[in-house]
Every structure is written in structure tokens, then in C-alpha cells.
Amino acid sequence: MFKNVIVRRPAKSMVEGITSNPQLGRPNYELALKQHDDYIEALKKCGVAVTVLEALEEYPDSCFVEDTAVITRKCAILSNPGAASRNGEAKEMLPAIKKFFPDDMIEYIKTPGTLDGGDVMMVGDHFYVGRSARTNAEGIRQFIAILEKHGLSGSEVKLELVLHLKTGVNYIENGNMLVSGEFVEKADFAKYSKIVIPEEESYAANCIWVNDRVIVPSGYPTVEKKIRDAGYEVILTDTSEYRKLDGGLSCLSLRF
Ligand code: CIR
Secondary structure, three states: OOOEEEEEOOOHHHHHOOOOOHHHOOOOHHHHHHHHHHHHHHHHHOOOEEEEEOOOOOOOOOOOHHHHEEEOOOOEEEOEOOOHHHOOHHHHHHHHHHOOOOHHHEEEOOOOOOEOHHHEEEEOOEEEEEEOOOOOHHHHHHHHHHHHHOOOEEEEEEOOOOOOHHHHEEEOOOOEEEEOHHHOOOHHHOOOEEEEOOHHHHHHHOOEEEOOEEEEEOOOHHHHHHHHHOOOEEEEEOOHHHHOOOOOOHHHOEEO
């Protein structure tokens, strides 16, 4: 179960955020704020306490807090984001992490290692780490060494197409995994019960499990139905403005 969630308000500068989908247009900041409010409400319905951090104008992508840290049952690991314009976001997250964890429970990924939290998928005490354009071999080596020091484990998953591991695959507990595209046939995930995401709804592979509910982006009816059919209570939230920056539901929070 999760008790806490950390989010950061989107900055006005978000319209300059990194995107691989410029054809979707720039985000509408006012609508993005409204969607952020709704996202926070959805999380509260799941029974977590939400810490809302202030917007950081100097970092256009800073609402995507998931990339700045990985929080495990045993320790918090500050990441070292792989995109130059985002790298400073990790140190901005540190004060918030320190409110929850003593110094000896905070670890750091250090240069030349890079790692984005969006490349890390937690399945109990095991952590799958995507090797991506953002997360390099040295970052993964450091990350797995930290996990092992704390009695946890990790393994690398190679990505071919997507930005982050969790762009395409997400664990929703009880053995169930949402898989899209390149992850459908991956040997790494053979042992899970797979919910296959159709290509035309691939954005909705990024859903989050929060205390037995699953928050699903609105507008993806096939995925919504499949998750309901698997027995979950679903909460819908619109993230259209974040999608324009390649961001999904998981990217917008740290859950622990
Ligand atoms: C970026 O390219 O870094 C942001 N525009 C999107 C980050 C999405 N985060 C995530 O998948 N965890």
C-alpha cells in the first residue's frame, strides 16, 4: 500500500518541455493545471497523503517528478536525469525526500551514471530498469548495486522504441502487467499475467495502481474495459496536455 505521494505543479514554461510528438501541439497551461488538480483529487480518493511542491519555472519538464527519484521500501534513490535540461531537477527534489527519509536512507546515482525514474518499474522488491536514451549502463550498475546493498534486486531491460520503460509497460499488482508494443513478447515479463494494450491506445499502457484502484487516462476505452474486467476499480483522469510532452500518469508522481 502507498501512504504518500509527491507531485509538483506544472510551470508555465512547460510549453517548452521536451517532446517527441510536436504534431500534437503545445500544451495548454490552464488546462494542464486543471488536469493536475484532477490528478491530485484522484490520488486522494485512493487514500494517500499528497505533498504538492511548487512549480519550478527554470525546469519546463519538472512536473514529471517520477524521473527525479526512485523510492523503495528500504531507501530513496535520487536519480541523475539523462536529459541535460532536466538534470538539475533531482537536487530540487532532495528537500522533499528529506522530509520522509533520514540521510542514511537516501542514495544517489552519480555522473557518469544517468538514470530517469521513468525507466524503473517496481514489482515487489524487484526493480526492472530500462536501458534507454536517458538511462545508461553505468546508471543501471549503480542502481542495482544500491538495491542489493538494501536487500532488494534489479535487472536490466533493453528498450528499442519507447522513451522510458514505463511508457510501455506497467505493473498493476496481483501479478498483472499492462504491456504494449515491444514489451508484449519480452522474455523478462513472461511470468506475469499480461493485459495487452492495443497499438491505437498505447498511451494508456501508462496507468498507475494506487491502493487497489487503478488510475487510467480518460479516452482509452479498450484499456479501461480490460482493467475493469481484470477486477479493478478504475478512476479516470484526463492527461491530454501531458501527453503532448510524452508524459503519462506515472510520470506525474512519486508514490511510496
Ligand atoms: C521528458 O522528455 O523528459 C518529458 N517531456 C517527459 C517525461 C515523462 N516521464 C516519464 O515517462 N517518467
